[in-house]
Amino acid sequence: MRILILGVFTLFCFSCKDAATNKKEVTQPEKKPNIVLIMADDMGFSDLGNYGSEINTPSLDRLANEGTRLSRFYTNTICAPSRTSLLTGQYPHKAGMGFFNEDFGVKGYEGYINKESLTLGEVFKEGGYSTYMAGKWHVGNERPHWPLQRGFDNFFGFLDGGASYFDTKPLLKGPPSTAFLYEGNDVYNIEKEDFYLTDELTTRAIDFVKNNPEEKPFLLYMAYNSPHWPLHAKPEDIAKYKGKYDAGWDELRKLRFENIKKLGLADEDWNLFKDKLLPAWDSLTAEEKSEWTLKMEVYAAMVDNLDQNIGKLLNYLGTTGQLDNTVVIFLSDNGAENMDVGKMPFTVKRNEGPVGTAGSMESYSKKWAQVSNSPLRSYKSSPYEGGVATPFIIRYPNQKEAGKVMKGGSHVVDIMPTLLDIAGIEYPESYNGVTPNPLVGESFLPLLQGEDWNREQPICFEWFGDRAVWLGDLKGVHQYNKEWELYDLFTDRTESNDIAASQPETIAKMDAIYNEWAKNNGVIAWSEEMGKKTQFRKSPH
Template sequence: MRILVLGIAMVFFLGCKEGKTEKKEETESLKKPNIVLIMADDMGFSDLGNYGSEINTPSLDRLASEGTRISRFYTNTICAPSRTSLLTGQYPHKAGMGFFNEDFGVPGYEGYLNKESLTLGEVFKTGGYATYMAGKWHVGNEKPHWPLQRGFDNFFGFLDGGASYFDTKPLLKGPPSTAFLYEGNEVYNINKEDFYLTDELTSRAIDFVKDKPEEKPFFLYMAYNSPHWPLHAKPEDIAKYKGKYDAGWDELRKLRFENIKKLGLVNEDWNIFKDKLLPPWDSLSAEEKSEWTLKMEVYAAMVDNLDQNIGKLLNYLGTSGQLDNTVVIFLSDNGAENMDVGKMPFTVKRNEGPVGTAGSMEAYTKNWAQVSNSPLRSYKSSPYEGGVATPFIIRYPGQKEKSNILKGGTHVIDIMPTLLNIAQIDYPETYNGIKVNSLAGESFLPLLQGEDWKREQPICFEWFGDRAVWLGDLKGVSVYPGNTWELYDLAADRTETNNIADSQPETIAKMDAIYNEWANANGVFAWSEEMSKKTPFRKSPH
């Protein structure tokens, strides 16, 4: 009898244990993934090791080896519109940010995110997530439009387009800048001798995740401002690149192109684009070469430091047991910087001290940006590929294949629907009693899962009068004020060296009709000299 009782008890115990194990496994399988969305600022197409660079980026290289790269991923041409599309899943005009954070007094150009366009913070909060942001906002300067008022539980960063990496002193002339730092809604004053902004953003982000409610998954938007101007880097990071750029930009861009070919990111028969307006390296004096190499050494140090910090964040998630249940995405907001900011006296408030130090206000300009964007045409603020194509890496739970390179043809507005698809969150039809804009993008999760996926809708673009339409592999480009459509076959000529518009008038007519329909639906105005007068910003030629 005693043996029988013990046997029954053992069966009962094992049954309970098995039931608990099954319930635990079921709970784990139902656990929502964490999301880490990382956006760099003004980083070129080929600035990462896994996209052909000589810059040391082991953390992002590892992310690429464990995840998936998309070789044709597009943003808008400049920071605020790109961040708008990332945050809202809308084209920028539809969300009120058709230009910058300046109010033109008409819908589409209000200078802040309108309430009909929900942010990732707001939508993920409806899905039960803790929501955090660190870094650059740039989509609304007035308090009602700040991160905490648009769905984020906590925020550390700055509101404007650029900030010093070493202090909070104003960078630009004109009205008081909002580029100084904030903790939540309060101004943050630096009191650290070893302060470096990229490091601090990472530390704050880790603190946010450490302090989150245990029962909630988290959404973290890491909007780094590196490697955006000013060229500020730590001496120990700059030292790693001494002499690395002595060969000059002509040789370096060719070297990157060869590296990109070996990685399988471009076709062997493409022509590398050459900007004929830029000086050949050999035409410079020894003094000029020394000045220019320092700029690229500092830029490379900034990218290196950014990678170090992404490594710190990923390592924390790994050691805390959260990385395997975390979606990690990395991209840039546009192509590499085009302007010589330090030579703009109507804008720059201070520019003293050597390049790389706190007092300097320098950028590396088109001369080195042609390397960062190699082999693509043009730079930030341009509708050509060098302005809108960025690196894109994603690693997510349950990923079947690793180290994939997919062609894509996807756009930044597609990120929100893809993340909602992964997290199984429904996008609301109303929010706080307001009927919201439906999402403009398409989930590319099927592409990531190996399906034969292609975007159903064309991609359209406008900024400062420049226009573009992507229709599969064909791309139409129209540059203001000429307003004449050019046409490129990106499958055969992604470097946009052969304009085939004259041979395909029907395609041009179709793209023009697509663009006009899109412009009407999104509140896009035909750019004019009158609109240009409303902003102090000056766009450099492509």
């Protein structure tokens, strides 16, 4: 039952001590900086050229060369909890999203962001910013919890976990989907023949910025759903990758790993993790190889198109003289997709037509996700590094050095305090009569400015009964109903060598840290009974 529930909710995702914001004085520009926060959906650790990929991503490569990359930056393992932490600076349970956008009827699992957890929109609007959002919301389905009701001045996108890139027809079985588009609080009907969602999100975002009052800085949250399934791409983008993946996933994983080492994002002595449950490329028939290469060609085309659109946005900011006073952050919400979506007929409403076209509901599954996450272990919805590690790029005003790769070791809850630090904004002590939850993240601006900085508090995680604790370079992993595992990420980022048996004291310490964190954040111990509570609700998350 747990495996089934995990599969469905992964499918439906179309997809510690409180720390105040760092009060260290930093040189501020005369005008507060604009902020562009870009989150991709289900993108793997090595899917960008600047993280080792063969996919063409010149816009993000340039951003990396002009900014800073972190080799260790973490989200949660699945979309809605990650987006909650990004928007609020809270661990998801504290903000009401301990499982998904599904109401369990208990505190911490309401399925929407609670009022005590302020969003970036609310905090930056209070700090004098215009606040805009384009893309995927997925942190509250009912109107009181929509973007305009949670601090954003303008919104164009969709509320649910995913959407077709070419139309607004329902994707899944069950009640009518909320995965159609909204303009503000109103349903938006597509009237363009050449509509492609990633393009439209960018066009709308640029429109927001064009109309922004000149005297006000802006915060723009770009929540792209690309490259989340379904595999939908424009023919001209797919054509660029014809034949690119004929060598298969085994060779491509190795090639990416070599690229990652050359870029300084991996050490020579790491092992390339191999999922032994997946078939070797050479074991496939010619027909199977043809089917699978097409899927990766389409996926690469989606990443390519995403980069094109990010380039359009950054070029607009550049030509209008705003880019140098703009903080730009790029990351993904979790690791690469783990499900073979097209083979799940009990959920998928339609799956007709070639991969890449509007009728297709295919994904590229673990078989290619092992390439996207190379060299890391596992995939989306897993507590191993492949589920939670994301590429992370930041470019900001008054940056001292460009093109650096730093270890990092931060979590998505650290983004809000870092942005507040850069913008010189205080987190509100009260908001609309509500006392907000204190921020739990830590600003990593000192790290970016070259200081000897390490995160003071451990990072903790729970979803669907799986747990993890990061304590410096040590990481504990506790899968549901199993024992703690322990890995030294400094020497073993691919989690190939479990050292738990040799360090029982460390395991006991991590277990205590986790229990205290769970208590402070309202985490309920997962049980099969909790899983049964969802009943899937026939709800197209």
